[in-house]
Amino acid sequence: MQIAKSIAELRSARRTMLGTVGLVPTMGALHQGHLSLVRAAKKSCDHVIATIFVNPTQFAPNEDLDKYPRTLEADCAQLEREGVDLLFAPAREEMYPAGETTRILVGPVADRLDGASRPGHFTGVATIVAKLFHLAAPHKAFFGQKDAAQVAVLRQMVRDLNFDLELIVEPIVRDPDGLAMSSRNRYLSAEERRQALVLSRALTTAASAYRYGETHAEHLINLINTVLATEKEVRIDYIALVDPDTLLPLAIAAPGALLAIAAHVGTTRLIDNQLL
Amino acid sequence: MQIAKSIAELRSARRTMLGTVGLVPTMGALHQGHLSLVRAAKKSCDHVIATIFVNPTQFAPNEDLDKYPRTLEADCAQLEREGVDLLFAPAREEMYPAGETTRILVGPVADRLDGASRPGHFTGVATIVAKLFHLAAPHKAFFGQKDAAQVAVLRQMVRDLNFDLELIVEPIVRDPDGLAMSSRNRYLSAEERRQALVLSRALTTAASAYRYGETHAEHLINLINTVLATEKEVRIDYIALVDPDTLLPLAIAAPGALLAIAAHVGTTRLIDNQLL
Numbered sequence: 106m107q108i109a110k111s112i113a114e115l116r117s118a119r120r121t122m123l124g125t126v127g128l129v130p131t132m133g134a135l136h137q138g139h140l141s142l143v144r145a146a147k148k149s150c151d152h153v154i155a156t157i158f159v160n161p162t163q164f165a166p167n168e169d170l171d172k173y174p175r176t177l178e179a180d181c182a183q184l185e186r187e188g189v190d191l192l193f194a195p196a197r198e199e200m201y202p203a204g205e206t207t208r209i210l211v212g213p214v215a216d217r218l219d220g221a222s223r224p225g226h227f228t229g230v231a232t233i234v235a236k237l238f239h240l241a242a243p244h245k246a247f248f249g250q251k252d253a254a255q256v257a258v259l260r261q262m263v264r265d266l267n268f269d270l271e272l273i274v275e276p277i278v279r280d281p282d283g284l285a286m287s288s289r290n291r292y293l294s295a296e297e298r299r300q301a302l303v304l305s306r307a308l309t310t311a312a313s314a315y316r317y318g319e320t321h322a323e324h325l326i327n328l329i330n331t332v333l334a335t336e337k338e339v340r341i342d343y344i345a346l347v348d349p350d351t352l353l354p355l356a357i358a359a360p361g362a363l364l365a366i367a368a369h370v371g372t373t374r375l376i377d378n379q380l381l
Numbered sequence: 382m383q384i385a386k387s388i389a390e391l392r393s394a395r396r397t398m399l400g401t402v403g404l405v406p407t408m409g410a411l412h413q414g415h416l417s418l419v420r421a422a423k424k425s426c427d428h429v430i431a432t433i434f435v436n437p438t439q440f441a442p443n444e445d446l447d448k449y450p451r452t453l454e455a456d457c458a459q460l461e462r463e464g465v466d467l468l469f470a471p472a473r474e475e476m477y478p479a480g481e482t483t484r485i486l487v488g489p490v491a492d493r494l495d496g497a498s499r500p501g502h503f504t505g506v507a508t509i510v511a512k513l514f515h516l517a518a519p520h521k522a523f524f525g526q527k528d529a530a531q532v533a534v535l536r537q538m539v540r541d542l543n544f545d546l547e548l549i550v551e552p553i554v555r556d557p558d559g560l561a562m563s564s565r566n567r568y569l570s571a572e573e574r575r576q577a578l579v580l581s582r583a584l585t586t587a588a589s590a591y592r593y594g595e596t597h598a599e600h601l602i603n604l605i606n607t608v609l610a611t612e613k614e615v616r617i618d619y620i621a622l623v624d625p626d627t628l629l630p631l632a633i634a635a636p637g638a639l640l641a642i643a644a645h646v647g648t649t650r651l652i653d654n655q656l657l
Contacts, residue, residue, distance in 0.1 A: 112543065206489060207507075207541035212482025231483075232542075239543040265483035266508075267388065267515040 106185040108192045115154075115193045115240055122190070124151030127273075128243035130234060133157040133194075134174035134288035135183050138278040142247040143187045145275050154241045155184050156193040158200060162208075163229030174291050193241070200236060208232050211262050217352035218254040218365055219376065222342050227258045234259055238268055245271045249278075251285055253363055253378045257352050277378070279305065285377045292373040300336045301370045304377040307332035311364055312379050320358045322346040329366065342367035342374065349380065382461040384468045391430075391469045391516055398466070400427030403549075404519035406510060409433040409470075410450035410564035411459050414554040418523040419463045421551050430517045431460050432469040434476060438484075439505030450567050469517070476512060484508050487538050493628035494530040494641055495652065498618050503534045510535055514544055521547045525554075527561055529639055529654045533628050553654070555581065561653045568649040576612045577646045580653040583608035587640055588655050596634045598622040605642065618643035618650065625656065 109115040119126070127146030131139050146153040157180055164170035177194065184192055208228050214220070215227035238246065248256055256274050263272055278286045283305035284298070293301060307329040314328055329344045346355050349363040358364075358381050365378035385391040395402070403422030407415050422429045433456055440446035453470065460468055484504050490496070491503035514522065524532055532550050539548055554562045559581035560574070569577060583605040590604055605620045622631050625639040634640075634657050641654040 116545070205541045207485065207487045207538050209542075210484050210486055212484070214482065236541075236543045239545055242545065262483050265481045265512075266485075267512045269392070269515055269518065 106181070106189050106192055108181065108194060110195060110199070112195065112199055112240060115191070115195075118191050119154070119240075119242060122152045125244040126150055126152045126154060126241065128237065128241045128246040129153065129155045129189075130237050130246065130248075131155060131157055131180075132159045132173065132288065133180050134176050134291065135180045136278070136286040136288065136290075138249050138251060138286040140183060140187055141275050141278050142249060143184065143189060145273060146245065146247050147188055149273075150243075150245055152190045153188070154191045154193060154243065155189045156195075156237055156241070158193075158195055158233065158237075160229055160233040161197060161201065162232055163226050165223060165225060168223070169289075169292075172292075174288055193237075200233065209235050209262060209266075211258050211265070214261050214350075214352050215258050217257075218343060218345060218347070219252075219367060220254060220258070220352075222367060222374075227255070230255055231258060231262050235262065235266070235268075238270065243270055245273050247273045247275060250274050250378070250380070251277045251287065251376070253349065253365055253376075254352055257350055260350065283309070285375075287375065289373055289375065293370060297338075297371045297373065300338050301373075301375055303333055303336040303339055304366050304368060304375060308364055308366060308377055308379040312381060315358050315381050322354065322356050322358060325358060325364065329364070333366075333368065338370065340369040342369065382457070382465050382468055384457065384470060386471060386475070388471065388475055388516060391467070391471075394467050395430070395516075395518060398428045401520040402426055402428045402430060402517065404513065404517045404522040405429065405431045405465075406513050406522065406524075407431060407433055407456075408435045408449065408564065409456050410452050410567065411456045412554075412562045412564065412566075414525050414527060414562040416459060416463055417551050417554050418525060419460065419465060421549060422521065422523050423464055425549075426519075426521055428466045429464070430467045430469060430519065431465045432471075432513055432517070434469075434471055434509065434513075436505055436509040437473060437477065438508055439502050441499060441501060444499070445565075445568075448568075450564055469513075476509065485511050485538060485542075487534050487541070490537050490626075490628050491534050493533075494619060494621060494623070495528075495643060496530060496534070496628075498643060503531070506531055507534060507538050511538065511542070511544075514546065519546055521549050523549045523551060526550050526654070526656070527553045527563065527652070529625065529641055529652075530628055533626055536626065559585070561651075563651060565649055565651065569646060573614075573647045573649065576614050577649075577651055579609055579612040579615055580642050580644060580651060584640055584642060584653055584655040588657060591634050591657050598630065598632050598634060601634060601640065605640070609642075609644065614646065616645040618645065 127150030403426030485507040
């Protein structure tokens with residue numbers, strides 16, 4: 106696996122790639138969720154470019170940019186093992202040199218769910234992803250369903266700005282006990298990790314009620330609320346039943362609707378979701 | 382010359398182009414300034430794509446979107462004669478379908494000169510140009526020095542978002558009497574056209590003073606003011622001596638500095654500039 110630290114190295118490596126290119130943008134601290142994206146890319150593209158960059162513009166000043174886990178050596182070993190052709194792992198100044206000022210505002214969808222809880226977050230996401238699209242020139246780009254609001258924002262950006270590529274979304278990967286994999290799970294103490302299981306449990310309960318005929322958003326959300334309330338230390342950020350493309354609330358659940366949760370466990374913010 | 386009205390037609394025609402592609406984005410109502418861009422593109426690229434689209438997002442509600450000249454048939458004949466391979470002339474809904482919401486904000490440079498006079502203008506320009514870049518996938522894109530602030534904004538966007546293409550800027554083309562060519566010159570009455578000549582006259586006077594050793598911004602701007610004042614009907618919007626990249630004011634002129642004017646003649650807003 107070639108490792109490019111600079112834009113010049115990335116561009117020159119990209120130019121040697123014939124056939125289709127799949128891009129897997131990550132912030133590192135890789136887990137099986139990321140690796141499932143790499144495997145999907147390997148399966149459907151001739152070449153795979155992964156990127157590791159903890160993007161400062163998607164973190165608010167009060168968020169965890171500085172303590173975000175950085176495990177580059179282990180990440181490289183995993184990507185190499187999966188057969189990634191090229192890893193782009195730039196320094197901050199390479200992506201945001203002095204004097205850069207351009208931002209991509211995706212519009213109202215970027216202000217919903219996590220965009221409401223984390224103002225400006227999706228402007229940072231959209232901007233870095235557009236930059237990586239221009240740098241890697243992929244035919245397909247792979248993202249996880251875990252970040253459901255991010256998926257909606259990026260779909261809107263790709264459509265609106267006429268990016269000539271396909272967004273591929275891969276299912277959430279869970280630990281055997283149901284916890285959705287996340288780089289931020291490393292922050293959890295053993296006790297917090299146990300408490301965090303209530304998120305997937307709540308979603309499973311609501312999805313099961315939906316399969317048994319419950320379609321009222323209010324009832325499904327109440328149900329999730331009730332399950333989450335069994336863990337007193339878990340502080341809810343949002344519980345939402347929304348259209349997965351617009352992220353606008355639905356009154357009645359239908360196939361394809363998105364049930365999504367964000368909650369704090371200790372100082373760690375976790376998200377999880379389920380498509381009905 | 383092939384004419385594509387839809388994105389699908391453009392993309393499929395683009396895929397057949399081997400070698401380098403030059404893009405000349407225009408709003409139509411073509412004049413020799415536009416044709417100089419086409420000729421430069423022909424000279425340095427294997428294929429030339431021109432676009433004609435009167436971009437609504439760069440016009441404020443009080444501006445001239447509806448009356449902006451539309452001369453598609455004559456434009457096509459001119460582009461055909463110049464050897465353009467492909468013209469993309471989409472309808473408004475093709476570029477801005479219902480539900481689109483994404484905008485590119487280039488930052489402070491977009492709020493200077495014409496960006497100050499026309500709030501939001503360069504957000505519209507940056508957004509449509511990024512879309513055309515994604516659709517035409519050019520190696521080089523050609524713009525006129527006449528729109529000096531636009532050039533600064535697009536350079537910043539290309540740099541910040543890592544577009545993999547080269548911006549080529551071609552000199553202002555003038556009528557024999559000195560008037561900078563503009564699609565908006567069609568709005569001018571014979572008397573207004575005569576008055577409008579004072580813009581290039583003022584710039585020439587200041588540039589000549591600079592060549593004779595005058596470097597103080599204040600003096601050069603006063604000089605331009607004095608010349609413009611000889612035409613009572615011409616209302617100044619701005620006179621500026623700026624850095625051509627940042628569009629920030631310079632106190633002292635130096636080689637490469639940009640002298641720029643915007644003024645209203647009757648109801649028509651005209652711009653002109655000179656690089657020192």
